[in-house]
Amino acid sequence: MRVPFAQAFSPVDRSSSIPLNTQIVFQIDEAVRLGRVQRGDLLPSEEELCAGFEVARSTLRRALAQMESTGVVTRERGRGKGTRIETVAPIPRTPGTFDTVYEMIAASARKPITRLLAFEPLVVDEEFSVTAGFPVGAHIVHILRHRSANDVPIAALENWILATHVPFASQRLERESMEVLLRESGVRIRYAEFEFRPALAGAHAAFFGVDATVPVINEVRRSFDAGGQYEYSFHYSHPENERVGGRSTPPPRGSE
Incomplete structure (x- = not known):
């Protein structure tokens, strides 16, 4: 056409x-x-x-x-x-904000498509407590999703969330945003700590359509509400289809 x-x-x-x-x-x-x-x-x-x-x-x-x-x-x-x-424009994402990839896909006039791969209850052991920050013995829910914009792979999303914060049915994650469901459940995020780590496509390579050894960016985040940390998450960005960036402005210069 x-x-x-x-x-x-x-x-x-x-x-x-x-x-x-x-x-x-x-x-x-x-x-x-x-x-x-x-x-x-x-x-x-x-x-x-x-x-x-x-x-x-x-x-x-x-x-x-x-x-x-x-x-x-x-x-x-x-x-x-x-x-x-030949290709669609990448989905933009700004570090340090609470804009979700679901919202950014919808804002780009494309349809967010979610494939739910895991939704399982777990109990935090000592090793995972050190990694994620949850107390030993805490009951959490492990969630793994692949998120696309129409038919284009965008991100692999992995979350570990306190079970008390996940009263919703797993099926809703295939058609709604995680953040919307958490807010509906009464969760009010106060702040998040995050860092970007290099990773390999690994287990997500087939979804991304790349070799398992291709490097990708993984945003590791810990989210907190009034009661403390309630979530630990990974956000693996597709190496071409999601663009992480932003704009910084220097503080006003004082008078000399």
Whole structure:
């Protein structure tokens, strides 16, 4: 399917300080993220794109070359061919926030798909107590899920939560956000401690569609409410389909 220009794009803003080719990249990225164009779609012809964006052919080609280098598009030559969308935009996630991957997928105009792999009661032994921070003998529930955006793998999620905080049926985790269910159960998070650790795809390799030795990022988090720690969790990010990043602002400088 060749996407009409007006369906997904608009002319670049020549009053902006952002380079024209970068604006084109941003527009294509946003169109993919919002579902205006899909994997396998053909973009308008170069002539139509230049006319629509109101840019020179050289500017357009710089933008397309940049996106081709990252695998977002491929450029084919021949009748009925052109620039084709190959991958979807990664799901963004900001460290240190309580935005969930479920919410970020939904905000990207894609459907969160969850496969529940484990939901089992456990009793904390001495070894796991040292690792996770729970007291020995505590009753917890171990939960393992694979989360996708439509058919694209995004993250492997593993949680150990105090059993008193998990009154909901396991089936609800396949269609609802964990955080929503915890809030519904009366949990009010006060703060979380987290760190990022390097890991290998390992047991999640088949889901991610990569080799088991491919490195991934694992966010290890401990969550606390008024009663203390109630959760220990792992968040393994797909090496390409989830983008971890943010923005930092320096504090105001004092007068000299």
